[in-house]
Amino acid sequence: MIDYVIRNARLPGRDDLVDIGFAGSRIAAVERGLSCDAPEHDAAGCLCCGGLVETHIHLDKSRIIDRCAPEPAGRGHLAMERVSDVKHTFTVEDVHERAKTTLERCIANGATRMRAHVEVDPKVGLRGFEGVQALVAEYAWAIEIEICVMPQEGLTNNPGTDELMVEAMRRGARVVGAAPNYDSDHAAQIRRVFEIARDFDADIDMHLDSGASPEHLDAVLVCDLTEQYGWGGRVAFGHGTKLSTMPPDEQAVWARRLGDAGVAVTVLPATDLFLMGRDQTYNVRRGLVDANLFVANGCNCSLSTNNILNPFTPFGDCSLLRMANLHANVLQVGSRDGIAECFSMLTDRSARLMNLTDYGIAVGNPADIVVIDATSPTQAVAEIAQPLAVFKNGRRTVTRTRPELHRPA
Structure with a gap:
């Protein structure tokens, strides 16, 4: 009927x-x-x-740009430090209201599925998680939200964070995240995240390999552990700007390695363009992974928003189509098929990254x-x-x- x-x-x-x-x-x-x-x-x-699929967004720390310290003079940004300094002021109600405003903008721009990355650590406790989690049922009429819980300021070097990660998983987080760049022991954090994923039968979505050169790639260990745990198709990471600093033929090799292991990549055009290349004063590198090149070489990719109106990205209207346009423009994607592929990174490819079978x-x-x-x-x-x-x-x-x-x- x-x-x-x-x-x-x-x-x-x-x-x-x-x-x-x-x-x-x-x-x-x-x-x-x-x-x-x-x-x-x-x-x-x-x-x-x-419906458009938002694979990587931080609802919990969106819309805090006016309460953070101003960006320092010169080329630095100190984004993590500026956010960290105000996290102790977050309340569940505060997070809920800011996140709700951002979420409604996403819905208005066509998103019907979302993976929200939420920080936990001793400074913020589970307040960010609770503020976002309340939106899952409240907005189920318009969007399905799965929460990826992550240790933005370190895991092995930040006592109490591991316990908060596990508690958030017990309370309903469906994906476990990582940010080894901010950990004194990158490998130990990555290994621990795989253990948590195994314990909760959860997917993994990391913040990985942000940097200005291709040395010391954490993606090497991530691929190895993905195969070791049999987690192919259940692992993704965002940023990966180190990969963009390689010659194209080396990037293609890496794309095939990631694709063979079953590790997907989310490219975050607004944030990576804003933060990368700060060590240069002219002829600044883009610092943006060429998602089209990676897809052409067998690595699934999505395009996503990441941050909205905070020190990591002091802009944003929550339009995924704007992210696709920005990526295509900066990476000089000019063919009709190439631009259409960017659209698939908001739809079919994003759904595949999140294992949405329906x-x-x-x-x-x-x-x-x-x-x-x-x-x-x-x-x-x-x-x-x-x-x-x-x-x-x-x-x-x-x-x-x-x-x-x-x-x-």
């Missing part, structure tokens, strides 16, 4: 228009000229796809659909096209109207 229809939908990779029928919270039909009398939305030939516009899948003001994935990325309508589990959650020009009579 069809109870709602999106008419005249243009799906990625198809030239014809189709109708998408909902039965309750599921997609029941994808066909031309669907015959039924159900209420409908006319997509009018606009691009329709599964993603996309197909009969039986959840009726999670975004209608974008474009006719192709390439156009959507190139023009940062806006979502006009979003549906979650068969229910409309977002409406956006096109600007109207008021011409003189």
Whole structure:
């Protein structure tokens, strides 16, 4: 029994228009000229796809730029220190309100699935985790959120953090994270994270290999442990800016190594462009992994937001399409297929990174659909096209109207 229809939908990779029928919270039909009398939305030939997937965002520390110390003079940023200095002021209610504002912006920009990375340590305790966790049920009508708990300021060198990580996993975190750059013993932190993942049968998503040269890659150990634990397809990491400093042929070798091990990479254009190259005063390196090159060599990649309005990234409107456009622009991706591949890094590839087996516009899948003001994935990325309508589990959650020009009579 069809109870709602999106008419005249243009799906990625198809030239014809189709109708998408909902039965309750599921997609029941994808066909031309669907015959039924159900209420409908006319997509009018606009691009329709599964809801956008945000794989890497920090809701807990978003929107704190005005309470942090200003950026120091010169080329330094001290982002972690500036955030760390105010974490003791976070309350559950404060985190909840800031995170809610950011989350609603993500929803309005078409996201229907999300992995939120949340810090725990003795300074903030579980307050950030609790503030974000409250949103999981509160916003289930619009987005599915899984929490990745992480030790931003170190694990082996930060007593009490391990216990907080484990407690957050017990309380419902579904992914375990890492940030070995800030640990005195990188390898020990990585090994401990794999142990926690094994104990809780959890996926792993790390902050890894941020830096200005390719020496001392933690990705070497991550690939080895992924194979040792049989965790292929369940491990991802964000940033990886060290990989961007290699010649392209060496990057391709690394992409194949990661792909063979089953380790995915999330590229975070806004943050990495803002933070990298601070050791240079001119001809500044981009510090941005070429996700298209990595995908072409067998490594799954997603593009994501990371930080919003904090010292790591004092900008952001929560638009994933803007992230795809930024990546394509900076990496000089000019072909239609290459730009379309960036769109897949917000949709199909992001869903694969998060092991979402019920993603996309197909009969039986959840009726999670975004209608974008474009006719192709390439156009959507190139023009940062806006979502006009979003549906979650068969229910409309977002409406956006096109600007109207008021011409003189």
